[in-house]
Amino acid sequence: MTRPEIMKKLNRVFRDVFDDDTLKITEKTTAKDVDGWDSLTHITLIGEIEDAFRIKFTMKEVTGMKNVGEMASIIEARAK
Numbered sequence: 394m395t396r397p398e399i400m401k402k403l404n405r406v407f408r409d410v411f412d413d414d415t416l417k418i419t420e421k422t423t424a425k426d427v428d429g430w431d432s433l434t435h436i437t438l439i440g441e442i443e444d445a446f447r448i449k450f451t452m453k454e455v456t457g458m459k460n461v462g463e464m465a466s467i468i469e470a471r472a473k
Contacts, residue, residue, distance in 0.1 A: 394472040399446075399465045406445050410438045420462030446471075 394402075400420070408416050411429055424430040430438070442464070443449055448471050458464050 394469070396465060396469060399468050399472070400461075402445060403442065403461060403465060403468075406441050407438070410434065410441050418461050420460065420465065422461040423459065442468075 404418050407418050408414055411427060416427065424435065439450060439455055446468050448468065450467065454467055
């Protein structure tokens, strides 16, 4: 899976979780950039991303992610 494909799929997951069809994420998107992205929504988001990409993040990965780009990097590494 290419990086653009990962970002496109992540964007669909974000739109579903936040119920916002206009949401557009970038590599630099953080929780501060998305209305409603709090700790509870973060748990839902991680679960939905894991389901969509058929992966499981470690706790260290989840707590270490600073932005969507880092999330995409982890997914990309697992897809190889």
